[in-house]
Amino acid sequence: MTFTPHGRHLIAGEWIATDETFRNEPAWGQADHFSVGTIELIDRAAQAAEKAFWAYGYSTREERAAFLNAIADEIEARGPEITGIGTRETGLPEARLNAERGRTTGQLRLFARTILEGEYLDRRHDPALPDRQPLPRPDLRLIQRPIGPVAVFGASNFPLAFSVAGGDTASALAAGCPVVVKGHSAHPGTSEIVAEAIHAAIRGCGVHPGVFSLVQGGDRKVGSALVQHPLIRGVGFTGSLGGGRALFDLCAARPEPIPFFGELGSVNPMFILPEALKARGAQIGQGWTVSMTGSAGQLCTKPGIAIVPEGAAGDALVAATAEALATVAPQTMLTAAMADAYRAGKARLDAGNPVRPVHVTNSTGRDVGPNLYEVPASAFLSDHSLAEEVFGPLGLVVRVPSIGTMQELALGLAGQLTATLHMDAGDAQVAARLMPVLERKAGRILINGYPTGVEVCDAMVHGGPYPASTNFGATSVGTMAIRRFLRPVCYQNLPAELLPADLG
Known part of the structure; x- marks a missing residue:
């Protein structure tokens, strides 16, 4: 069955059209028309979310878990239609969309189980000590409580799992926070059908309709109005550094600032240590190729930089990577604008010395090929632009003359989502020297792996020091993501009948 979008916004249970429309830009097939979001719609959605909070924010964990599971059920019921329009809009292959849909429903069900278990509430109790000297202690209880309506910006590169x-939506709803989503214009049809699934779950569970709204399209003023609306209490964002930083600044400049949880990108450096390089450099290069080019390199965890010792073993790794890249066919990027940005990033490296092209392809339109470049560590350290993310299937090898230079390079890196060490047993001392630096630079450290493929589980951290994210104490993936939309409240000497049910 083929899904045909109707192109309207969902505002507190009502599908609403506006006079102005925009068209999506599918990778193939006919374009569809969608209503353009307005500041007035943002206000209606935020007002409805605030009304919903007084019911949903005080609902039971059992009720919210049932709602999350119902959303997952409704998404699964629309599986083929979601894949159909998702592949058409984004150019991503069916297998990728099917896997991403499974990840989306899986994290909804995981969050449902998490809130039922209750550990996320971080409940604490210090009983009263009336006879303590010199002063008695009151009865003190602590629990995490939802913050209120949350704004979520859909991501371009994950039309399901980050949209x-x-x-962000799943963790906010799990916490007890209504959500207003600003859909991404790269895949509005996919956004619409998923919103229909949430709408069906709202009706089936009897949830207040203001708990979820979707506003499509609109210029920057619409997004700005969302983060600046006085009823919005927090923001979840996955996207570019420039766009995320602008929204972050707006959140901080509000009369009452609110938290902005932005995941803004990363080059995810890999450090290839000497013994591992000698033992299996070619294998590492081949694995890097798979990770670098997966989903056309449009993953925020794509390892874009490999730090490789100088010498014959390093030359062999570079050659093996280039050989593997030569077998990778062109892939379709999510939008024409992203393909243009990829070519612009490549053009910076094509400028010449000291950057050396290793494997270079040309591209037109949305279809792009992989590219590989090499640069001496001295040049990399003196030119900060070489450490900027190129979104797409492009890698940069940085050749280092010594372990000391490798450590200097690590110290100079900005904050990252991930950092990887490829090592063998003989590299343990070198790895130990790098670890304190990498702990300060990255939210996730890997050994002998590749960072693409972010497991949704209790221990995952998908965040890191700025500019990888705007809040180094949070994660946007895994069960700890729920904590972003909660705040601790302490209750002193409250009678049992006034305490939250989860403290009873």
Whole structure:
């Protein structure tokens, strides 16, 4: 069955059209028309979310878990239609969309189980000590409580797992916070069908309709109005550094500032240590190729930089990577604008010395090929632009003359989502020297792996020091993501009948 979008916004249970429309830009097939979001719609959605909070924010964990599971059920019921329009809009292959849909429903169900278990509430109790000297202690209880309506910006590169019903929405709903989603214009049809799934779950569970709204399209003023609306209490964002930083600044400049949880990108450096390089450099290069080019390199965890010792073993790794890249066919990027940005990033490296092209392809339109470049560590250290993310299937090898230079390079890196050490047993001392630096630079450290493929589980951290994210104490993936939309409240000497039910 083929899904045909109707192109309207969902505002507190009502599908609403506006006079102005925009068209999506599918990778193939006919474009569809969608209503353009307005500041007035943002206000209606935020007002409805605030009304819903007084019911949903005080609902039971059992009720919210049932709602999350119902959303997952409704998404699964629309599986083929979601994949159909998702592949058409984004150019991503069916297998990728099917896997991402499974991840989306899986994290909804995981969050449902998490809130039922209750550990996320971090409940604490210090009983009263009336006879303590010199002063008695009151009865003190602590629990995490939802913050209120949350704004979520859909991501371009994950039309399901980081968008309308993705991790930010799922974790906010799990916490007890209504959500207003600003859909991404790269895949509005996919956003619409997922919103229909959430709408069906709202009706089936009898949840207040203001708990979820979707506003499509609109210029920057619409997004700005969302983060600046006085009823919005927090923001979840996955996207570019420039766009995320602008929204972050707006959140901080509000009369009452609110938290902005932005995941803004990363080059995810890999450090290839000497013994591992000698033992299996070619294998590492081949694995890097798979990770670098997966989903056309449009993953925020794509390892874009490999730090490789100088010498014959390093030359062999570079050659093996280039050989593997030569077998990778062109892939379709999510939008024409992203393909243009990829070519612009490549053009910076094509400028010549000291950057050396290793494997270079040309591209037109949305279809792009992989590219590989090499640069001496001295040049990399003196030119900060070489450490900027190129979104797409492009890698940069940085050749280092010594372990000391490798450590200097690590110290100079900005904050990262991930950092990887490829090592063998003989590299343990070198790895130990790098570890304190990498702990300060990255939210996730890997040994002998590749950072693409972010497991949704209790221990995952998908965040890191700025500019990888705007809040180094949070994660946008995994069960700890729920904590972003909660705040601790302490209750002193309250009678049992006034305490939250979860403290009873």
